[in-house]
Amino acid sequence: MTFDTSPEIPFVKRGGETVEIATYNRIAAINRMNWLVQKELPYFDVRLKSDTWRKCWELSMYKRFYVDDPRHEIDEEFCQNGAKVAIEMEKADTITLDVKEHFEAFKMALQVPKEKKGFFGKIADKFKR
DSSP states (O other): OOOOOOTTSOOOOOOOOSHHHHHHHHHHHHHHHHHHHHTTOTTOOGGGSOHHHHHHHHHHHIIIIITTOTTOOOOHHHHHHHHHHHHHHHHOSSOOOOHHHHHHHHHHHHTSOGGGOHHHHHHHHHHHO
16 A cells, blocks of 8 residues: 555545554644644644643644534545644643543543444544553
8 A cells, every 4th residue: 555645635534444554544644733733833742742732732633623523534524624723733732631520521522432443433442451
């Protein structure tokens, strides 16, 4: 499989159930979000962020956009929302965290059925380990 995508064009998910397709889609989405953020913050690279930063980013996205739709597929809207949250986090002098609200959102993310978890369900699995 070739990796022939450009972060400059809107993200389009490739169909299929193979590990290679899933990896391709994740890398393409991350590249797209990175590119969108770098238009405003050229120094940004999500791959260089700490695990804690990435977990806060993912949980903030879930809480703001997907708490009512935890099985939301990765798509262009997801990339746009991810970029928006990353820019806000990077521009903030401090990150305020309402622990109770984030914990409730986290508990809801853990309740996604195993048969079709989507992006946030897979993230919740990381927390369970």
